[in-house]
Amino acid sequence: MTDPTLLVGLGGVAGALARHLVGERVEEATYDTLAVNVLGSFLLGVLVSVPVGSDLLLLAGTGFCGAFTTFSSFAYETVRLAEGGYGRRAVGNATVNLVGTLAAVGLGALVASAL
Amino acid sequence: MRERLRRLEPLLLIAAGGFVGAALRFAVAEALPSSALPWGTLAANVAGAFLLSILLYENRLVGNLSAETRLVVGTGFCSSFTTYSTFAVETAALAGLPGVAAGAEVPLLAVANVALNYVLGFTAIGLGQVVARVLA
Numbered sequence: 001m002t003d004p005t006l007l008v009g010l011g012g013v014a015g016a017l018a019r020h021l022v023g024e025r026v027e028e029a030t031y032d033t034l035a036v037n038v039l040g041s042f043l044l045g046v047l048v049s050v051p052v053g054s055d056l057l058l059l060a061g062t063g064f065c066g067a068f069t070t071f072s073s074f075a076y077e078t079v080r081l082a083e084g085g086y087g088r089r090a091v092g093n094a095t096v097n098l099v100g101t102l103a104a105v106g107l108g109a110l111v112a113s114a115l
Numbered sequence: 116m117r118e119r120l121r122r123l124e125p126l127l128l129i130a131a132g133g134f135v136g137a138a139l140r141f142a143v144a145e146a147l148p149s150s151a152l153p154w155g156t157l158a159a160n161v162a163g164a165f166l167l168s169i170l171l172y173e174n175r176l177v178g179n180l181s182a183e184t185r186l187v188v189g190t191g192f193c194s195s196f197t198t199y200s201t202f203a204v205e206t207a208a209l210a211g212l213p214g215v216a217a218g219a220e221v222p223l224l225a226v227a228n229v230a231l232n233y234v235l236g237f238t239a240i241g242l243g244q245v246v247a248r249v250l251a
Contacts, residue, residue, distance in 0.1 A: 005138045012137020013130045016195045020129050023190075040200040048204055049214045058141075067137045067195035071160040072167040074199060075236040079168075098229060101203035102212070109214025 004058050011063015015040075019068050030077045030093050033070060034100065040069035041101035045108020050115060069101075125186050132191015136163075140196050151224055152231075153205040156198060161235045163197035168243020169250075176251045202232055 019036050026032035044065040047057060074097055082090035144155025170189050173180055204215060206228050211220030 005141060008141040009134040009138035012133045012195045015137065016129050016133025016191055017126060019194060020126070020190055037199040037203075041203040044200040044204050045207075045215060062141055062201070063137050065200040066140060066198040067133050069198050069200035070194040071197035071199050071202060071232070071236060072163040072193045075160075075164040075240050076167055076171055079237055079240040094233065097199065101199055102207055105203050105207045105215060106212050109212065113214055
């Protein structure tokens, strides 16, 4: 039994670095956040729907997926859009992140059940 | 060698912040009493959004903090402390989405969870901006 905090922390290292790599490859700030959020939600949807061990769930789920996806950058970017007079884009960003991640979780669970 | 270290430094800063952010998010969720509503994720998302807002508005308004500070605290810590995937999975479970529902579906709580994270998260960004202006 590995220390749970260590597992989550190590997953967090990988998740943060992977998010940074995606961010460097996507020009538009809100699109890179959307990409990591949808991708990470899909992966977490798979992980919570298959019988993986608790260690793997802590490392890959709580650690990696949790850190790969981000709420703070999403909230900041949404408020910045609204501040800049792009109210509709702000609402669009908030909506697309929510609908996109929920759909990704559902798709992940569907894929997991097919495995 | 020097050049290689220079390119490695941002990654080390992000990794360090990512470790602490994810581990602390886990500790917060563990420390809070279990309840139907996922308070741990909400607390991490709101607190992390507040801190990131101070950091980024400070950069826009004053710019006293170094790029290294933004990497370790912003890209590393805040972005890993807060999470969208866990929020999405917990919301989906509350809503009774097939495959992730844990048998305790309360659709109204799913709506409340989204509303709380969004309203308090955006408010935290606004408050962070106020704090950054006061500090400026």
